[in-house]
Amino acid sequence: MITYDHIMVRFGELSTKGKNKKEFISILFFNIKHALKEFPDISVSSRYDHIYVHLNGHEVEPVLSRLQDVSGIQALSLVHKCENNIEVIKSSSLELIKQEEGKTFKVKVKRGNKRFPMDSDQITRVVAPVILRNTDLKVDVHNPDILLQIEVRDEGTYIFTKTISGAGGYPLGVAGKSMHMLSGGIDSPVAAYLLMKRGVTIECIHFASPPYTQEAVIYKLEDLLRKLNRYQPWIRLHIVPFTKIQEAIYDHTPESYCITLMRRMMFRLAARLAKRRNCPVISSGESVGQVASQTLQSMNVINQVTSIPVIRPCATMDKLEIIKIAEKIDTYEISIRPYEDCCTIFTPKAPKTSPHLDDVELYESKFDYESLINEALGNIEVKFIE
Numbered sequence: 001m002i003t004y005d006h007i008m009v010r011f012g013e014l015s016t017k018g019k020n021k022k023e024f025i026s027i028l029f030f031n032i033k034h035a036l037k038e039f040p041d042i043s044v045s046s047r048y049d050h051i052y053v054h055l056n057g058h059e060v061e062p063v064l065s066r067l068q069d070v071s072g073i074q075a076l077s078l079v080h081k082c083e084n085n086i087e088v089i090k091s092s093s094l095e096l097i098k099q100e101e102g103k104t105f106k107v108k109v110k111r112g113n114k115r116f117p118m119d120s121d122q123i124t125r126v127v128a129p130v131i132l133r134n135t136d137l138k139v140d141v142h143n144p145d146i147l148l149q150i151e152v153r154d155e156g157t158y159i160f161t162k163t164i165s166g167a168g169g170y171p172l173g174v175a176g177k178s179m180h181m182l183s184g185g186i187d188s189p190v191a192a193y194l195l196m197k198r199g200v201t202i203e204c205i206h207f208a209s210p211p212y213t214q215e216a217v218i219y220k221l222e223d224l225l226r227k228l229n230r231y232q233p234w235i236r237l238h239i240v241p242f243t244k245i246q247e248a249i250y251d252h253t254p255e256s257y258c259i260t261l262m263r264r265m266m267f268r269l270a271a272r273l274a275k276r277r278n279c280p281v282i283s284s285g286e287s288v289g290q291v292a293s294q295t296l297q298s299m300n301v302i303n304q305v306t307s308i309p310v311i312r313p314c315a316t317m318d319k320l321e322i323i324k325i326a327e328k329i330d331t332y333e334i335s336i337r338p339y340e341d342c343c344t345i346f347t348p349k350a351p352k353t354s355p356h357l358d359d360v361e362l363y364e365s366k367f368d369y370e371s372l373i374n375e376a377l378g379n380i381e382v383k384f385i386e
């Protein structure tokens with residue numbers, strides 16, 4: 001019995017990227033090697049616009065499952081590699097198709113190697129009859145149960161019948177870095193994952209308000225980030241002491257405006273840290289209308305503290321859609337662990353859903369938040385999650 005010995009990695013969106021393509025492929029190559037580092041007997045090679053994973057006898061399922069998390073991969077084909085010899089191609093094709101279930105088939109040939117003496121049509125015309133003679137399969141060119149694909153390349157011929165979809169998006173690292181606001185909730189880890197899928201690397205900023213918030217929140221964040229390590233192997237987490245700022249806000253602001261001011265301070269801090277850490281954008285798990293601080297009017301007033309773009313990948317998603325992704329990336333169970341967030345502790349009974357900038361600026365003029373911000377930025381604790 002012959003087996004699938006390679007996985008062929010296909011890029012999808014990358015193919016359209018012209019001259020950046022080379023760099024994209026080398027980043028993806030690195031990411032794939034990293035994702036497979038727990039399988040030391042597996043090797044990876046790159047040729048033109050394909051990457052091949054050499055199974056070297058390894059079981060395929062765990063490797064495929066790992067590769068399905070790597071962003072920038074459009075599809076994965078399980079392939080058998082043989083020499084560029086039509087007799088071998090015929091016998092291998094027959095062997096492979098016999099292992100498949102179905103009643104109908106179609107042969108599809110691509111010839112990248114122009115030195116091969118037969119063109120794709122001729123190859124099809126010799127392979128298909130061998131299958132017809134030696135199996136009960138019938139040809140169906142429109143809707144075959146089994147699509148037998150043969151790709152003749154310089155280094156050998158690849159034969160395959162199974163292609164599964166990959167994560168899509170861009171390879172992590174091609175799109176720069178975002179300073180991501182990570183709370184312990186459901187939305188922000190999902191937003192982080194969506195950014196990673198677009199090739200964006202993240203650093204995280206978290207606002208902690210001890211003793212109102214507990215150390216357990218940090219463990220929770222670490223657990224969440226360890227789940228995200230599947231998509232980004234190293235994540236830097238900045239923990240910003242937020243207690244003094246929060247207390248100052250509550251001492252000087254009417255209750256209904258506290259959340260608005262608090263979020264403006266968060267954005268100021270995130271923007272300043274983003275600049276320091278060379279992140280051209282910040283990001284959050286905000287979703288339009290979800291809570292008082294996420295109405296459009298609130299977002300407008302809060303966002304005015306900075307000109308740095310804020311990416312909100314969950315902005316238009318329903319909570320149920322967000323939860324579905326959280327379940328897929330396995331962060332949901334961690335996110336719903338009970339915890340005290342700095343937002344939940346001071347949550348006013350009736351937060352403003354349409355705050356006014358004039359009022360906000362008046363309340364902010366009542367205390368020296370600048371020096372509190374500088375103090376907080378000087379006392380950041382950094383953790384690396386890998």
Ligand code: ATP
Pocket residue numbers: 180181182183184185186187188189205206207208283284285286290291341342343
């Ligand atoms: P999540 O949105 O992660 O489920 P949440 O809904 O409790 O948590 P919100 O109060 O809706 O959070 O805040 C919206 C966004 O603001 C969060 O998604 C997160 O990006 C950011 N944020 C809120 N609290 C914090 C915090 N303590 N530290 C860092 N970022 C925070």
Ligand code: MG
Pocket residue numbers: 185187285286287290
């Ligand atoms: Mg939320």
